[in-house]
Amino acid sequence: MAILPTGYGKSLPYQLYPLVLQAMGEVTSKVIVCCPLISLMKDQVKRANAFEGITAAYIGQSQDKENILSADIIFGSPEALLSSEWKDKLNDLNITVIVIDEFHLIATWGQNDKDSKLAFRRWFGEIGELRTICPGACVLALSATCTQKAKKRVMKVVTFKADHVSIFISPDKRNIKYIVKRVTNNTEMSMTWVVDGLLELGKLFPKILIYCKSISDVAKIFDYITDEVSEELRSCVAMYHSETEDAIKETILTSISDPQDKIRIIISTNALGMGVDFKNLSNVILFGPPNSMLDVVQELGRAGRNGERAVAILMYKSHHLSQCDEEVKVLYHTLECRRISMMKPFLGDNDLEQLKLDIGDHTCCDICQQKCTCKNCALLTLEKLLTGQDFSSYQYDEELSDTSDEMSDEIIDDNKSDFEP
Template sequence: MATSIPDNALETILTKFAIPNLKTGQKKILECLIDGRDCMAVLPTGYGKSLPFQMFIPLKRQIDHHFDEKLLVCSPLVSLMQDQVEKLTNIDDITAAYKGASAVSDQRIRDGEIDIIYASPEALIGDPEWRSAIQKLNISSIVVDEFHTIATWGEDTDDSGKKAFRKWFSYIGELRSLFPDANILALSATCTLNIRKRVKKVLNLKADTVEISVSPNKPNIKFVISKVHTCIEIAMCWLVDGLNTKQKAFPRTIIYCRTIKDTACLFQYITTEIPECVEFVDMYHSLTPSVQKDKIMEGLRSPTGTLRLVIATSALGMGIDIVSFYSVVVFGLSDTLVDLLQEIGRVGRDGKPSAALLLYNSYHLRSVGKEVKEITMCTGCRREAIMSSFLNPEDMEKLKETTRVHACCDACATHCACGVCTSLPIEDMFHSIDGCEDANDSADSDVTVDYQCISDFDDSFDIDL
């Protein structure tokens, strides 16, 4: 049975964080942390899954004035750590820092002056010096944020021979042996049923682990899947035409590309065709200067900013707070359904109607996973096809009862008989120029990618680090 959190202590912390109340899943996570129990929570983007562990230490101090333990957060991305640490700097009675921010903050972590310590798997597991320093601290709880990356970025276990993107993700389970008395909280926004099973083993989660799950399905986001021409000028001409026409009125949109090459080529194409719109467009990837990244992040958080279009790789990633964006284009699809759902979930975080255009050509299909390929061949409801890997049979039945309307996906829209079908501006722009979609077979048969700027980059830019 979970420990009952004193109402007066919780109210004090809610006020400190300027939060009126906690959602059911958030409160369950907080109770697990107070009880020292292992917990695996899969909560959709925008749910606020980080809030419970951020509140834990100040809440524990309200309950026990002598509490002086630390919380360790294993996080996959520097941008995610920066974002959370920045927000926590405004909260009284708590200190937070991430490894590598500066020599001063690193030393403060070693000296035990930091309450919430953020670090990557490379630092926690792969850096012997840092690993040794962390072990000397009184860490009572470990958070593994975005735990699905253990499976998607670590080494494969299916004998496919695929090289790990970041091998230390496969060894995060060693944190349990480094801190045997600490409880583990594993968090993710999108995770297939198979990945959950694998991660439980990797993290050595206990038999009485509390599992909290909320469906990743976001019914406010409509799915539109289409094959496009291999020539970028043809595939994305609708975008250039729409931006040129609407300019400041262009719907705030994120375009995700598979590689830095594709990101740079699309950015160059748009800014060359309509240089007068440069102020409305920006590009974000792992090689983008820090100052420029900060500027873009500021634009993403501001509901009144002039930024209308961000072309990005997965570096614009997990846990980022994006405000008033209701359109996302995934150009080239993602390697896995987990990655795809992560990118789609960046928009419509406030529940308002949104659209996700998933565009691909034959070249893109060469390297995506089997599940993603199957989505492109699906002739039925796109949402049901995508969610089948994430939901149990009971939840799938509930989902089927609410789909098959025009706001569900492009396939359902063709059969909708509501009489009041509507579409978002990004959809209307995409369908406005016939030549921009449904690439003909002859164009794709030779898989020739006519990206004029590809030669400007060497092969090291095929992935985003």
């Protein structure tokens, strides 16, 4: 079980494994990778096939099953891998490694929730059956974030033994500053500062990703911002969700890795997430929190992947927290350091105590800034916009600039995930 931050090369072990086997003369061994999304499979297959001597394919890529079965690495969703159509075929292969990518989804997608709602994708909860199909294979479970509670659930489902090897690096990203802001129940009014900033800075507006809990909120914010700016500036705003046209999705995905692309504001559901390269993004807004702390950390972690200073603003309306886990409610209401509150579900006691010793300045969170006595707290551009500061001397390179604050919102039409299986 490996819990490692994005960019640590979690995929390399199973990508290189076939080459090691070939060098040892074991040419019949296969790797199967259980993967949650088609977009992720496409990306991983492309990366694996880039290695000379390795072949990779995913179930659903073509109707040619023999071509898929001949690959060294076979990707598939749990629904596909556990289907009657594929179980027998996998049973006939010499599979020596089972990889479970994004294994935390076993706990978040694969089980009924506390209100007895059915699991979003129940086959994640049955993933342990792969061990029965491939009894001789070892398991590599990979994730960037997993709470202590979810980890126990996963170990039970996948039947990990007590002496399994566990590799863990904290999901805490010190370069991200966290700010909570309660806003009014009027969605449009809560975004006036974004419109003001776009009107003032134009195409120099800092690139931001705004996550919403529903497609309805995405459309509402998109319509409001584009209605308030000139036709030229409307091209700086885009929205992304499961129903967005593929061509528009590709344009947005390309813009994310280019800090100078004309698209400056992306308003999205959680459909824009796993497997996307956010390395040049320094600003994220959550317009309403996800229900679990695991998903909160996942979405906030889209910012600052390049190691530069970043800011994450957690905006919420009074009703937004009603469906959230208790630990998420604590994060939004705490009077202590938000980073400590956020990391409690992920860290053991010793790591948590060390974290408390390591932090406590204005770049940590809005609460730490309030307690800061330096009298010279630097702000990133998004914070300056939020607090209405003057921009007469603004320059494009805002990520090298400076970093604080709070926010509130309206009825959510749909709390379901907008991921695309």
